[in-house]
Amino acid sequence: MTEIQGRIFKFGDNINSDVIIPGRYLIYIDREKLAQHAFEMLGDGFPDKLRNFDILVAGRNFGCGSAREQAATAIQGLGIKAVVACSFARTFYRNAINDGLPIVECPELYAAVQEGDEIRIDLTGGKIAHGSDQYSFPVMAQSVRKILELGGLAEYLKSQM
Amino acid sequence: MTGNPCFRPRDIIETMGMTIAEKILAAKSGKSAVSPGEIVDAYPDLVMSHTATWRSASVMQRVGATKLYDPDRLAIVLDHISPAKTEKYAADQQTSRNFARQHGVAKFYDIDSGIAHLVLMEAGHVKPGDLIVGTDSHCTIYGSLGALGTGIGYTEVASVWITGKLWMKVPSSVRIVVDGSFAAGVYAKDLMLHLIGSLGADGCGYQSVEFYGEAVPSLSVSDRMTITNLAMEMGVKCAFVPPDENTAEYLRERLKDEYHPVYADADASYEREIAVRLGDLEPMVACPHEVQNTKPIGVVEGTHIDQAFLGSCANAKYEDLVVAAKILKGRKIHPGVRLIVTPGSKQILLEAMNSGVLQTLIESGGLVTNPGCGACAGDGGMLADGEVCLSTANRNFLGRMGSAKSQIYLSSPATLAASAIKGAISDPREFL
Numbered sequence: 001m002t003e004i005q006g007r008i009f010k011f012g013d014n015i016n017s018d019v020i021i022p023g024r025y026l027i028y029i030d031r032e033k034l035a036q037h038a039f040e041m042l043g044d045g046f047p048d049k050l051r052n053f054d055i056l057v058a059g060r061n062f063g064c065g066s067a068r069e070q071a072a073t074a075i076q077g078l079g080i081k082a083v084v085a086c087s088f089a090r091t092f093y094r095n096a097i098n099d100g101l102p103i104v105e106c107p108e109l110y111a112a113v114q115e116g117d118e119i120r121i122d123l124t125g126g127k128i129a130h131g132s133d134q135y136s137f138p139v140m141a142q143s144v145r146k147i148l149e150l151g152g153l154a155e156y157l158k159s160q161m
Numbered sequence: 162m163t164g165n166p167c168f169r170p171r172d173i174i175e176t177m178g179m180t181i182a183e184k185i186l187a188a189k190s191g192k193s194a195v196s197p198g199e200i201v202d203a204y205p206d207l208v209m210s211h212t213a214t215w216r217s218a219s220v221m222q223r224v225g226a227t228k229l230y231d232p233d234r235l236a237i238v239l240d241h242i243s244p245a246k247t248e249k250y251a252a253d254q255q256t257s258r259n260f261a262r263q264h265g266v267a268k269f270y271d272i273d274s275g276i277a278h279l280v281l282m283e284a285g286h287v288k289p290g291d292l293i294v295g296t297d298s299h300c301t302i303y304g305s306l307g308a309l310g311t312g313i314g315y316t317e318v319a320s321v322w323i324t325g326k327l328w329m330k331v332p333s334s335v336r337i338v339v340d341g342s343f344a345a346g347v348y349a350k351d352l353m354l355h356l357i358g359s360l361g362a363d364g365c366g367y368q369s370v371e372f373y374g375e376a377v378p379s380l381s382v383s384d385r386m387t388i389t390n391l392a393m394e395m396g397v398k399c400a401f402v403p404p405d406e407n408t409a410e411y412l413r414e415r416l417k418d419e420y421h422p423v424y425a426d427a428d429a430s431y432e433r434e435i436a437v438r439l440g441d442l443e444p445m446v447a448c449p450h451e452v453q454n455t456k457p458i459g460v461v462e463g464t465h466i467d468q469a470f471l472g473s474c475a476n477a478k479y480e481d482l483v484v485a486a487k488i489l490k491g492r493k494i495h496p497g498v499r500l501i502v503t504p505g506s507k508q509i510l511l512e513a514m515n516s517g518v519l520q521t522l523i524e525s526g527g528l529v530t531n532p533g534c535g536a537c538a539g540d541g542g543m544l545a546d547g548e549v550c551l552s553t554a555n556r557n558f559l560g561r562m563g564s565a566k567s568q569i570y571l572s573s574p575a576t577l578a579a580s581a582i583k584g585a586i587s588d589p590r591e592f593l
Contacts, residue, residue, distance in 0.1 A: 014362045014451060018558035023241075023539045027249050029216055041560035061363035061396060065558060067298040069216075069314030090367050090398055091298055095314040141200065143328070153316045157224040157323065 004082045004102060005120040006054020008113055013059035017071040017092060020063065026070055034070050035077025050078045055121070057113055058085040063092020072099035082121055084128065086110050097144055100152035104128070106137040123148075180334035180429040181401045182369035185309045188423075189292040190329075197333040204326045206308075207286060208234055209295030211277045212241035212250075213315045214257035217296070220319035229264050230325030236268035236286055236295075237261050238277035241538040244531070245272075275506025275532035278302045278390070278474045283508050285415035289404040289422040294321060299474050299555065301393045305385035306412065307404035307422050309369075312393075332369045332398045333432040334425075339374035341440035346590035348484070349384035350476055350553070350573035352437065353391035354445035358455030360435070366396035368432065371425060376439050377402060382411040383480040390475045391555055394452040444589055446551075447571035450559040458576065458588045468550040469494070469581040470562075471527070471574055472503030473537040476553035479509045479518075481574040486513075486521040488578035488592045494526035495584030501542045502527045503535030525581075536562055544569075551580050 018041075025037045039046040050056075056075065062085040063071055072095045075083065083096065086107035096103045102123055109128055112135075113119065120129040126139040140148070147156045179187065183195050190201035210217055214237050221227075229235065237257060245251035254272070261269040274280045278299060281287055289307030293300060296318050303310030313327065321327050339352070357364070370392055372385075380388070385402040392400035402408075404422040412420070444458040471477060471485055482504065494500050502522050504510040510532050513519040523529055536542030537554040544550055544567030552562070557569035572580070575589035582592070 014453075016451075016556075016558045018556065018561045022560055026213070027247075027253065029219065041565040043565060061366060064362055064396065065298065065556060067296060067300075067312035067314060069316060072314075087363060087366060089363070089396060091312050091314070094317060098314055098316045098320075153320055154220050154224050157220075157226065157320055161225050 002124045003120065003122055004055065006081060006118065007052070008055045008057045008115065008117050008119055009050055009053035010113065010115045011056060011058040011062070014061045014064055015058055016065035017063050017068050018065055020071040021068065021074040023066070026068055029070065029073065031073055031077035034074035038074035038078055047078055050080065054079070054081050055119060056080055056083045057110060058083065059110060060086045062088050064089035067091040067095070069095040069099060072096040072101045076101050084109055084121065097147055098153035100148060100155070102148055104137050106135050109135045178426050178428045178430065180369060180425045180431065181371055181403065181423050182309055182332055182334055182399055183429070184423045185290060185292055186329060186331050188290070195331045197331050199331045200328055201331065202326045203292055203329045205294045205321060206234060206288070206291040207236055207293040208318055208321045209236045209238070209277055209281060209293060209297070209300065210315070210318050211238050211296055212243065212253070213296040214260060215253040216315035217319040217322065218256055218260040220316050221322065226323045229322050232265045233267065234325070235266045235322060236281055237266055238270040238274055238280050239272045240275065240277045241534045242540045243272035243533045246540065272533070273507055275504070275509065276474045276477070276534055279478065279505040279509070282306060283415065283506060285412070285417065288416060288418065288420040289408065290420060294318070294327065298393050299390050301397055301400045302386050302390040302474060304389040304399055304401040305382060306408055307401060309399045311399050332367055334369045334371060334429070335365055336431045336434040337370055337372050338434060338436045339372060339376040339439060340436070341376055341438045342379060343439050343442070345593050346444055346575055346588070347439070347442050348573040348575060349380065349387040350391070351442050351445045352439065353388055354447050354455045354571065355442055356437065357391065357395045357447070357452050358445065360395050362394065362451060362453045363396040365392070367398050370397050370400040372400070372402045378405060378407070381480060382407055383478045386478060387475055394555055444573060444576050446576065446586060447557055449557055449568040449570065452555070452557060452571065458586070461570065461586050462588060464570065464586040465549060466498060466551045466580055466585060467548040468499045468501065468542065468544065469577050470501050470503070470536045470542055470550055470552040470554065471577055472501065472535045473552070473554035474505065475555040476574050477503055477505035477509065479512045481553065482509065482513050482518050482522065485574040485578040486518040488575060488589060489525035489582070490521050492525055492582050494581040497584045498581050500525070500527040500581045501530060501536055503530045504532045506532050539563070551577055551586060553577050
């Protein structure tokens with residue numbers, strides 16, 4: 001869980017949470033059901049084509065808009081193991097942690113990668129490897145990482161009961 | 162209070178060099194001072210959950226928690242997709258109702274009430290200086306009364322229900338200084354579309370925004386709600402209009418408790434200052450599919466519309482309905498347009514009924530729905546392939562109101578009314 005490796009799919013700036021999971025599907029909280037409708041507004045083979053990738057790489061302000069937590073859940077349902085963006089909207093950032101989806105802010109990576117590239121993320125070391133190149137990012141506070149490592153805030157709460 | 166007896170929020174104490182957000186977060190985390198970037202454990206005064214309540218209730222059950230930190234700090238309002246449109250929604254709403262009853266949540270508002278944000282402010286549950294979190298990004302609107310409001314997800318709401326607290330990062334702050342006065346036909350919505358368009362969807366990402374300037378005293382509380390609501394669309398964590406006489410007037414009949422407004426120190430530090438002259442603004446429209454895609458009215462004038470939606474927490478307050486009704490009075494909307502009016506709350510609906518505003522809107526050709534989030538949240542008023550909607554809401558994201566092949570434009574209630582009459586996006590100034 002501290003190392004995540006895989007092929008990337010690349011998105012642009014300001015991917016909003018209505019696009020990630022439309023409001024009409026918020027009646028679900030189940031990963032699989034949400035994943036079936038993730039990004040479907042974009043047409044063009046979404047969401048199924050994302051199942052061939054492991055990591056999303058996005059531009060600025062990923063997850064902006066609605067505070068819907070299911071945006072993070074739906075992404076996990078597609079089998080995506082992490083999101084690396086230039087920046088995240090704050091509600092998505094929190095929801096991802098609380099949902100157990102690793103997220104990394106690393107603006108330097110964006111321009112250097114293409115769809116289908118392999119990257120390796122070292123969450124505790126704060127490094128991303130892409131071929132022979134390496135990029136650093138600020139590591140999350142231990143207390144926040146703990147929530148991620150347990151698989152999300154619900155699991156964390158359970159461990160505190 | 163039934164929660165942790167060890168914790169008592171400190172009274173707001175005299176400190177130097179802090180912004181409004183810093184002062185509120187310091188007070189709610191029991192610290193004398195905080196600075197941007199610091200992470201604190203804050204105890205919110207109010208935790209709002211709307212139609213998502215059942216999800217938080219399911220998390221509570223999953224983690225095996227049975228007791229709330231303090232039931233008096235919960236507020237539940239069933240506003241999205243209300244009344245229930247399918248059996249699934251009905252079952253979820255039943256779960257929320259049962260939860261409120263079981264845990265003795267007194268601040269429970271059922272499907273007749275309206276949009277959570279407006280309902281809670283009208284009911285006097287929002288005090289200047291409060292920290293409020295909720296399952297809705299537009300919680301920023303509580304800053305219209307000087308409270309720090311911000312959105313969180315449903316799992317985190319459950320966590321705050323149980324523990325009374327959440328970790329929060331202290332944001333840096335931005336001052337927006339608003340001078341002059343609006344020209345006729347230009348409103349708070351136009352100011353915000355101008356700001357969002359020029360600063361961008363993350364123009365104030367993770368920041369706290371405070372509004373100052375000679376124009377502020379003339380901004381009604383309704384204007385301030387529009388402003389702090391729309392501020393979300395430039396990425397803010399929270400937004401404030403510092404409380405003044407207008408705030409006190411609004412709160413006089415609504416709030417029984419004593420309250421302590423929080424103001425920034427004179428030597429507080431801001432990451433930047435942005436100046437806006439209201440007199441320079443003109444009616445603005447946000448074009449598909451991002452709020453930051455704004456254009457002056459002249460550029461999009463004449464764009465055909467199929468539907469006009471006068472609703473949402475941004476612009477379905479009584480003042481907004483009045484602005485639209487003034488333009489629609491004695492006129493008929495274009496036969497090719499469906500005008501859907503969704504008053505923000507039951508109070509607003511009643512006021513509009515008693516003043517005749519509702520009658521004007523109906524006689525012009527409008528359909529008036531029950532109060533709530535309505536079409537903004539995809540409840541009724543969905544759009545078919547190729548259809549265009551002009552809306553007074555705060556989001557025009559792809560497919561938000563129906564088909565991925567539909568388009569949503571955003572405007573002020575005045576521009577909406579003028580456009581409904583003409584059947585195409587139109588400048589409201591020709592109707593004034």
